Amino acid sequence: MADDTSRKRKVRGRKITASREQKEGRKAKKELARKAPTDSERNGDSPLTDPGEVVPEPFVETDAVRSLRERINGWLEADQPVHLIGPTGCGKTALALSAAAERGRPVVWLNGDEAVDTAALVGSHAGGERYEENDQFVSGVSKKTQIVRERWVDNPLSVAVREGATLVYNEFSRSDPAAHNVLLSVFEEGVLERPGKRGADRTIDVHPEFRAILTSNDVEYAGVHEQQDALLDRFIGVHVDYYDEETEREIVGAHVDLAEDDIATIVAKTRALRDELDIVVGTRAAITAAKGLAVFDGLDGDGEFDDETLTHVFTDVLVPKIAGENGGSVDDLRSKIDATV
The missing domain is CATH 3.40.50.300 (P-loop containing nucleotide triphosphate hydrolases)
Known part of the structure; x- marks a missing residue:
C-alpha cells in the first residue's frame, strides 16, 4: 500500500512538472505575441x-x-x-x-x-522569431519543440x-x-x-x-x-521646366549670401549657357556656381565678377556633365563658356 501511494505521489509530481512546462510554453507564446510588431510598427526603417x-x-x-x-x-x-x-x-x-x-x-x-x-x-520577410517548448510529461523522456514565426517588414x-x-x-x-x-x-x-x-x-x-x-x-x-x-x-x-529669371534669382539668393547684382549676373550667365550649350544647365548649376564665386570672388575694379573667373567657375561646375562622353572636350567646353560669358 505504501509503495502504491509512493508511486502515485511520483506520478503526481511528474504531472505537476509537465503542467508547469506547458504553462511556460503558453507563457512564451503570449510573450512572443505581445512583443510582435503591430501593423503600424511594421514600417521597415520607419519611413x-x-x-x-x-x-x-x-x-x-x-x-x-x-x-x-x-x-x-x-x-x-x-x-x-x-x-x-x-x-x-x-x-x-x-x-x-x-x-x-x-x-x-x-x-x-x-x-x-x-x-x-x-x-x-x-x-519582405526579415528573419524570424523563435521560442522553445520543453515537454517532460513522460518520465525520462524530454521532448523539445522549436517554433519559428517569420517576421515581415x-x-x-x-x-x-x-x-x-x-x-x-x-x-x-x-x-x-x-x-x-x-x-x-x-x-x-x-x-x-x-x-x-x-x-x-x-x-x-x-x-x-x-x-x-x-x-x-x-x-x-x-x-x-x-x-x-x-x-x-x-x-x-x-x-516642370526651369523657372523664370526672377524666380531663379530668388532661389539662388536663398542659398548663397551674395549681393543682388552679383546673383543677377550669375543667373543671367546661367540662362545664356543653357541656351548655347548642348548639355543641361539647371538652376542647381547656378547655385553651385554662386557658391564658388562667393569664394573665388575675382571682382574687377568695377565691383563685378571678371570674365576669367566666371569662365573658370562655370567650367568647373559643368565639366562633370561631359565626363566619359565620346568627343567631349574640356577645352571645347571652356571655349564655349568663355564666348558666352
Missing part, C-alpha cells in the same frame, strides 16, 4: 515623416512656384497620382516635397534606382497605402518597370497585393487619403526606363 519636416530649407515661393504647386495639389485632391517630369536641376523634388507637406498628411519618401524591385516597394509603399500618407517617389523612371506592376492595382482597384506575404493580410486596402507624387527626368536622360503604358495612363503628367 513615415511629419509633413512639417519634409519641406526643403530654404524653399522659395514666388507666384510661379505657388501656381505650379496649386496645380499639383488640385490633382491630388481629385485623387489622381501626379507625375512631375522635367530636366534635371529644375526643382522637381523640392516642389514635390512642398506639395506633399501642404496636404498635412504624413509623407513617405522613396528614391528610385536599378536596385528597386517589388520587395523594396512592398516589403513593410517597405515604403505598404506603409504609405495603409497609413494614408503622401508617397513621394523620386527618380521614379530610374527603377525597373517590372517593380511597378504592384502599382496598377493600387491606383485602379484600391488594393495593394504583397507578393511573398501569406495569410489573410496578404493584401492591404488603400487608405482613402493615400496620394502619390512621382518625379522623373525627361526620357532622353541616361538611366531612364520607359514605364508601362497601362501605368502611365493612370498618372497626371505635369511638366
